[in-house]
Amino acid sequence: MKPFRQIGALIRKDLGLQFRSKETLALIFVFSVLVVLIFAFAFGPIFPERIERGKLTASVLWAAFVFAGIITLNRSFTIEHAHAALQGIRLTGVDAGNLYLSKVVSNVIFLFLLEIVITPIALQFLDLLDVVTVGILLKLFGVLSIGTLGFCAVGVLLAGMSTSANGGESLLSVILLPLVIPIIMGGAKCTVSLLVTGGLENRFWLKLLIGYSLVFLASAYLLAEAVIEE
Secondary structure, eight states: OHHHHHHHHHHHHHHHHHHHOHHHHHHHHHHHHHHHHHHHHHHGGGOOSHHHHHHHHHHHHHHHHHHHHHHHHHTTTHHHHHTTHHHHHHHTTOOHHHHHHHHHHHHHHHHHHHHHHHHHHHHHHTTOTTTOOHHHHHHHHHHHHHHHHHHHHHHHHHHHHHTTSTTHHHHHHHHHHHHTHHHHHHHHHHHHHHHHHSSOSOHHHHHHHHHHHHHHHHHHHHHHHHHHHO
């Protein structure tokens, strides 16, 4: 039970730091809403067909969440590196794998809460909220949670590598986005299918999303020791 207590304590610590910073919370929320509003007002009602609105909404949602996720991941190791807290945590005997998993879980929780707020806003502005049932919305949140897990699984590891480097924020974007293309593709395709048909007609994209998320999580967990020690 000791590993679970360690992970739980670290998750509470990370979430406390995330929600304590009101400026960062406002920045991430406003940025995500701004992305939605730009697309909504730029394209407006020119897509009368549901399939076109579904494609646009999926693109808007994943673009907003990816860029918001990069901002969030950039903060994952910033405080620890700035105040040498990472070395202090390691001196308490916390395993590097447990530290990595706590970072992944805390980032997934934070981003998923953001998705719960932003998704209905996007659906409303893009005229899909009235045709999306509760069942479809729950399936959509399931797809978003799987994609968020895969995104954070590799993103936390790369954030640990890039935070200590010069220009870490720009570096994270450059090395992260090419790696998560399968996650974005699978998530976007599943989102389009749910918004247009209400189900997942082609399970290939869901399998791709789940497969890559699990591969990223397992691979990054095995590499966490080497990255955190550096």
